[in-house]
Amino acid sequence: MKFDDKxxxxxxxxxxLYHEMLTGTLNPGDKLPAVRQLAVDLTVNVNTVQRxxxxxxxxxxxxxxxxxGNFVTADTTRLxxxxxxxxxxxxxxxxxxxxALNLTDEEIIASLKRYIEQKGAGQNA
Amino acid sequence: MKFDDKxxxxxxxxxxLYHEMLTGTLNPGDKLPAVRQLAVDLTVNVNTVQRxxxxxxxxxxxxxxxxxGNFVTADTTRLxxxxxxxxxxxxxxxxxxxxALNLTDEEIIASLKRYIEQKGAGQNA
DNA sequence: TATAGTGTAATAGTAAAATATAACACTAGG
DNA sequence: CCTAGTGTTATATTTTACTATTACACTATA
Numbered sequence: 001m002k003f004d005d006k007x008x009x010x011x012x013x014x015x016x017l018y019h020e021m022l023t024g025t026l027n028p029g030d031k032l033p034a035v036r037q038l039a040v041d042l043t044v045n046v047n048t049v050q051r052x053x054x055x056x057x058x059x060x061x062x063x064x065x066x067x068x069g070n071f072v073t074a075d076t077t078r079l080x081x082x083x084x085x086x087x088x089x090x091x092x093x094x095x096x097x098x099x100a101l102n103l104t105d106e107e108i109i110a111s112l113k114r115y116i117e118q119k120g121a122g123q124n125a
Numbered sequence: 126m127k128f129d130d131k132x133x134x135x136x137x138x139x140x141x142l143y144h145e146m147l148t149g150t151l152n153p154g155d156k157l158p159a160v161r162q163l164a165v166d167l168t169v170n171v172n173t174v175q176r177x178x179x180x181x182x183x184x185x186x187x188x189x190x191x192x193x194g195n196f197v198t199a200d201t202t203r204l205x206x207x208x209x210x211x212x213x214x215x216x217x218x219x220x221x222x223x224x225a226l227n228l229t230d231e232e233i234i235a236s237l238k239r240y241i242e243q244k245g246a247g248q249n250a
Numbered sequence: 251t252a253t254a255g256t257g258t259a260a261t262a263g264t265a266a267a268a269t270a271t272a273a274c275a276c277t278a279g280g
Numbered sequence: 281c282c283t284a285g286t287g288t289t290a291t292a293t294t295t296t297a298c299t300a301t302t303a304c305a306c307t308a309t310a
Contacts, residue, residue, distance in 0.1 A: 045299045067306035091240040094219045115216040116230050170269050192276035
């Protein structure tokens, strides 16, 4: 897996797993790949995987069972909260950044629309 | 100044200076504060400031005159390009993140609108 | 009870960012 | 010429993320 060297790998692993958990690749209650397998898949050290998982366990989004494996929480409410939080975090970030560049609310929305349109125009498929 | 420990300080200094340059605090051709003064203001080491400045000099957004100071480029075209690039980078980032969470183009736009409305509703002033 | 598969943790080493400190190079003004 | 203000560079040190490696703890099963 390719990582952005501007942000810690363990942090990017969390986002990767969030993505898997929120888009159906990993469903509530599902067992995650073994930590050693994840390390291989992501070409990363076991300890780095473990660091990401530890934080997620603390957050309650995954649950650990020693000797068995790590499991996506079966608490769908918590997963819904997680998704909402991730979306809000993203929105808050763009909004603040663009607002800081003196774009008005309307300009921010307009620029996003424009971006999406242009993106679609550039598609080949 | 407060920094996010998830991303290098020199990188955040670049963004700080970009902000000053694109919102009128620092105008085209303006002299920047002395590197040692910036270091004090940002409670950061001179070398860290210098690292940020070096990259910006390479990019052509600021120009260095040894013995005199660092200056915002007088090339307003380049500054406009910089702003456009920063905006696009931000938009691309949210879009990809939210798209990765299975939000459609319409949902992305709608969620941004909703965020802005709610933000306004929460204002005290 | 042995073994394979799992999570967990500790140790030691490497690399990058940031710091503290000092020195060097150039400019302007007395 | 000297000095103060500026950018630039270098060295040594600390901190943090990451890696490599090893060991320990628990579960299931042959």
